[in-house]
Structures are given as C-alpha cells and as structure tokens.
Amino acid sequence: MESIRSRLKLGNKAAEVKLRKRKSRLYSNEDESDNGALGAKVVVFSVVFRLINCFLVRTSFVPDEYWQSLEVSHRMVFDYGYSTWEWKAGIRGFFYPLLFAVIYKILHVINCDSVHLLIWLPRMFQALLAAFADAKFFFLVRALESRDAATWTFFCQLCSWFSWYCCTRTLTNSMETTVTGLALAYFPLPGSKTHSSKKYLSLVALAVVVRPTALIVWFPLLIYHFWKEDRKLRLITHEVIPIGAAAVVISTVLDCIFYEKWTVVQFNFLKFNIFHGVADFYGSHPWHWYFTQGFAVVIGPHLPLFLHGCTLAYKKYKVLLVAVVWTLLVYSFLPHKEFRFIYPVLPFCMLFCGISLARLKAWRRAAALALLLSNLAGALYTGLVHQRGALDVMTHVQTLCDVHSFSSPPLPDVLFLMPCHSTPFYSFVHCPMKMRILECPPDLGEDDYVNEADRFYDDPLHWLRTSFPYKSSQPTHLVMFDVLEKEISVFLQTNNFVRTAEIFHTHFPEGRVGRSIFIYERN
Structure with a gap:
C-alpha cells in the first residue's frame, strides 16, 4: 500500500510540474504577445509624434x-x-x-x-x-x-x-x-x-x-x-x-x-x-x-x-x-x-x-x-515663432524663379545684406538665380585681415557706393534686417529701391539681427 501511495504522490507531483510548465509557457507566450503589441504601439506612436514634430518646426x-x-x-x-x-x-x-x-x-x-x-x-x-x-x-x-x-x-x-x-x-x-x-x-x-x-x-x-x-x-x-x-x-x-x-x-x-x-x-x-x-x-x-x-x-x-x-x-x-x-x-x-x-x-x-x-x-x-x-x-x-523669418524670406525669394524669365533681362540678382549665413541658400530656392551673401571666413593667418561682413557693417553706405558705383552693376533685390534700413536709406532712395515685403523674424532683436526682415526691389 505504501509503495502504491508513494507512486501516486510521485505521479501527482509530475502532473503538477507539467501543469506549471504549461502555465509558464502560456504566460511567457502571453508576455511575448503583450510585449510585441506594446512594442508596435511605441514604434507607431514615436513615428507619428516625430513627424508631427517635424512639420511644427518652421524656424x-x-x-x-x-x-x-x-x-x-x-x-x-x-x-x-x-x-x-x-x-x-x-x-x-x-x-x-x-x-x-x-x-x-x-x-x-x-x-x-x-x-x-x-x-x-x-x-x-x-x-x-x-x-x-x-x-x-x-x-x-x-x-x-x-x-x-x-x-x-x-x-x-x-x-x-x-x-x-x-x-x-x-x-x-x-x-x-x-x-x-x-x-x-x-x-x-x-x-x-x-x-x-x-x-x-x-x-x-x-x-x-x-x-x-x-x-x-x-x-x-x-x-x-x-x-x-x-x-x-x-x-x-x-x-x-x-x-x-x-x-x-x-x-x-x-x-x-x-x-x-x-x-x-x-x-x-x-x-x-x-x-x-x-x-x-x-x-x-x-x-x-x-x-x-x-x-x-x-x-x-x-x-x-x-x-x-x-x-x-x-x-x-x-x-x-x-x-x-x-x-x-x-x-x-x-x-x-x-x-x-x-x-x-x-x-x-x-x-x-x-x-x-x-x-x-x-x-x-x-x-x-x-x-x-x-x-x-x-x-x-x-x-x-522665434527666428522664423530666415525661412519665410526664402519662400519670397524662391518666387522670383517663377515670375522672372531667365531668358530675358532683368535677371534676378539678390544681395543679402545680413550677418553671415543668416538664411538658407540654394537648397531652399532650387534655381540658378544669382544670389550673394556677405563673406565672413575666419582669419587663417592673413595680415590685417578683416572679413567682408565686418567691412560692410563698419560703414554700410560707403561699402554700397564703392561696390556698386553704377546702376547697371547693382542687384535687383536687397534682403536685410530692419535695423539696417535707416543707415542705407540714402542709397535706397537714390537708386529707386522700393520695399516689397516685410517678414517677421523674432521678438528678441539683438545687435545686427532685427525684429523683421525687409525685401527691397529696384524699379
């Protein structure tokens, strides 16, 4: 009888072990499926969130x-x-x-x-x-x-x-x-x-x-x-x-x-x-x-x-x-x-x-x-909001590609009178119009080196008059921050430049960077 009882106990224990293994497998499969579902949700949410993030950054x-x-x-x-x-x-x-x-x-x-x-x-x-x-x-x-x-x-x-x-x-x-x-x-x-x-x-x-x-x-x-x-x-x-x-x-x-x-x-x-x-x-x-x-x-x-x-x-x-x-x-x-x-x-x-x-x-x-x-x-x-004008102004510049015929004059010629690299450039325009910025490479060992941007801001009016002594050499469009307008107003009036756009840039103007960006066109 004792041997029979011991065999029964061993059989019950084996059955319990098998049952536990089945339960653990079941739970592990459930955990894996839960983790898989959670992982898919996290990935999808991350992708949607960052794409929204992408389109809500416009500065x-x-x-x-x-x-x-x-x-x-x-x-x-x-x-x-x-x-x-x-x-x-x-x-x-x-x-x-x-x-x-x-x-x-x-x-x-x-x-x-x-x-x-x-x-x-x-x-x-x-x-x-x-x-x-x-x-x-x-x-x-x-x-x-x-x-x-x-x-x-x-x-x-x-x-x-x-x-x-x-x-x-x-x-x-x-x-x-x-x-x-x-x-x-x-x-x-x-x-x-x-x-x-x-x-x-x-x-x-x-x-x-x-x-x-x-x-x-x-x-x-x-x-x-x-x-x-x-x-x-x-x-x-x-x-x-x-x-x-x-x-x-x-x-x-x-x-x-x-x-x-x-x-x-x-x-x-x-x-x-x-x-x-x-x-x-x-x-x-x-x-x-x-x-x-x-x-x-x-x-x-x-x-x-x-x-x-x-x-x-x-x-x-x-x-x-x-x-x-x-x-x-x-x-x-x-x-x-x-x-x-x-x-x-x-x-x-x-x-x-x-x-x-x-x-x-x-x-x-x-x-x-x-x-x-x-x-x-x-x-x-x-x-x-903050510093969005740098991108918005390029949208205006890009329209010059559509309204001007490149086969007949006057061809667009845009001069950016701004601190160096204040805006994007050809990657935001994607047409081979003439555009120019103020150069500002660092001093790489030249004697008495002064970059073009600093020379311009030392005396903007003098720089413009010496750089463009004849109307035929002048650009068709000028892009600048509002803080510069007063200093070069004489040049603008003398050469028939008219403001065609005012674009908000920042609530916190500082130094050479103004609150708004102006676009001037020469008549």
Whole structure:
C-alpha cells in the first residue's frame, strides 16, 4: 500500500510540474504577445509624434543646419550652390551631406525635385531616425527598470522642448544625438539584456564620423566598458581596432573622393578648431557657461526631476552621470560654446528624470502636467515663432524663379545684406538665380585681415557706393534686417529701391539681427 501511495504522490507531483510548465509557457507566450503589441504601439506612436514634430518646426536655429548639410548636398547633386570656407579647408566630412544627396539624386532621377520635397524630405528622414531612437530608448529602460519607469522616461524624452526643437533638424548634432541614443541601447549598462559590443561600437564609430566631438561623450563610457570587460585584449583586438579602423578608412575614402585630394577630415578638424583656435572666431563664453546657463536651458523644466533622479539612481547609473559631467567639463575648456554641443547627453538625463517621476507617486500627475505644459510652451514658441523669418524670406525669394524669365533681362540678382549665413541658400530656392551673401571666413593667418561682413557693417553706405558705383552693376533685390534700413536709406532712395515685403523674424532683436526682415526691389 505504501509503495502504491508513494507512486501516486510521485505521479501527482509530475502532473503538477507539467501543469506549471504549461502555465509558464502560456504566460511567457502571453508576455511575448503583450510585449510585441506594446512594442508596435511605441514604434507607431514615436513615428507619428516625430513627424508631427517635424512639420511644427518652421524656424531657424543655427546656420550649420543648412550650410553644412543641405547646401552641400544640393551642390553635390545639382552642380550649383555655395560652399563655405570649411569645405575649402577640408574640415568637414561628406558622409552626412551624402545621406541627403542620395535623397536629392533619387528625386532628380524621377523628376520630382520640387523645392518643397528638397526641404522636407531630409527633415522627415531625420524625424524617422529620431523616432527609432526614441523607441529603442524605451525598450532599453523597460529592460533595465520597471514598466512604470520606462513609460515615464519615454514621456520625459518626448516632452523635452530642446529635443522637439532640434531632433528633426538637419544638424550633425541631431544625428550625433540620435546615433548616441541608439548606441546606448547596446551598451553594457548594469542589468542590460541587449548588450552587444559590436553594435554599440559600430554606432559610436558612426557618430564620430558624423561629428568627431562625439568621442567626448563616449570617452568615459568606453573606459567603463574596458574596465568591466573580462576579456580586455579580445575587446581591443577583435572589436575596437577593426571597427575604428574601418570607420576611419571608409570616411577617409569618401572624403578623398569628393575633395578630389588626400584629406583626413578628423585631423583637419582638430588642427583648425583646437590648435589654430578658429572656433573662437564665432564667439566665446566664460568657462562656467554650461554649468550656470547652458545645461539648465537645454534640460529646461526637467532640471528638478533630473536632480531628484540623480539622488535615487546615482549608484546604478553613475557611469551615465559621469558622462554628463565629463562632457560639460570638457566643453567648458573650449572658448566657443553653444547649446547644441551638449545635446547628445540629454537622453542620459531623461533616464534620471523618468525614475524620478516614477517614484513621486502622490505628486506624479501634477509634476507631469507641469512638465508637459511648460515644455509645450517652449517647444511651440521656438518651433513656430522665434527666428522664423530666415525661412519665410526664402519662400519670397524662391518666387522670383517663377515670375522672372531667365531668358530675358532683368535677371534676378539678390544681395543679402545680413550677418553671415543668416538664411538658407540654394537648397531652399532650387534655381540658378544669382544670389550673394556677405563673406565672413575666419582669419587663417592673413595680415590685417578683416572679413567682408565686418567691412560692410563698419560703414554700410560707403561699402554700397564703392561696390556698386553704377546702376547697371547693382542687384535687383536687397534682403536685410530692419535695423539696417535707416543707415542705407540714402542709397535706397537714390537708386529707386522700393520695399516689397516685410517678414517677421523674432521678438528678441539683438545687435545686427532685427525684429523683421525687409525685401527691397529696384524699379
């Protein structure tokens, strides 16, 4: 009887084990289906959100979003345009403009190269990349933290006014930040289940090719990985060296092809910006600027949540916090400072903000609502209002291509009497009309060097009279900020220039940049 009972007990236990296995399989299948459905929702929402983001940013930020990307791409494909001094000195790489040149070439081949598509398709491409990075960031945090923390981190990421303002722009900083976010998804953070050295190192190499300063952000992270790695020699010989060498070779070959001479862009970039101090030409700030102003502006209303999150998750994610502080410190030693330079560390900060919101509990909804409204106000104002005239004026200039016949005079001849590179150029006009800007390359060692823009602003009236002594040599159209109008009013009246358009630009005019942009046409 005892043997029979023991057999029955063993049979029951086996049945229970089988039942548990079936239940676990069922639950795991349900979890996988839930995760799959959640993943699809996150991806779709990210794509829709960033495309809306793309079309609600209609302002100008910095000249580089056009002059170091779209203008170069337009010249590569359509064989006319303007190249700034950086492309003549060989300090910019062709990889990033080549991405948009491919888009332009396809449009040209299928005869769909309208100016609207040339403007918006690169922006949409950048928006889709940003959406993919947002989704990967959510899945990363979901693997590291609770679903609640991942959701609030995702919320913080999408709420950020600075990400809204920058991520869809054709800036190398935007691409650098997007690729950095993707690389972080494969980095060996504590608790990460998606770690892949080859994937994240390849993405880091891509970020450095796009913008060499990406190495600043990744330096402490690379040191951390090397310190934690058990097989250090294998990491260096089998992954770091091959991937790094391949990136340098590919980028160098591309640059040599398009520059038509031997050019190592990374070396030239360091030589001009660090050793020759050319970056100082574009302005300088005190060493503490990033700590007292820059970082607070970039992170915006998230700052209290970031500081709170640091107290909660410092031990677990101290490598990310070190990367943020390290980046701010290194950039603080460089005289020329801009908000966009520290944009790549913003996703790191969002992780701490999400953890903070997830832990607030009672105050969570109020904090989230305040975060949403404050960021929304900043995002919409900077995206739709502040400095929009730089783009709107090019819409007016582009109409000259339609109303003038290029087979008979007078041919359009547009002179931009504005601070250097204040507006986009041929990539926003897409017709070979004559256009000219005030030249302003930095001093590369010439004696008594003064750039054309400074000579003009020293005495605008004298410059115009000496540059255009005869009416036949004068441009047909002048584009200027309103602050210049009074100084050259005599020239305008004498030569029958009539104002044909007034375009709002900013509520915060400063120096040579005015509140509005005027277009004058010569009768």
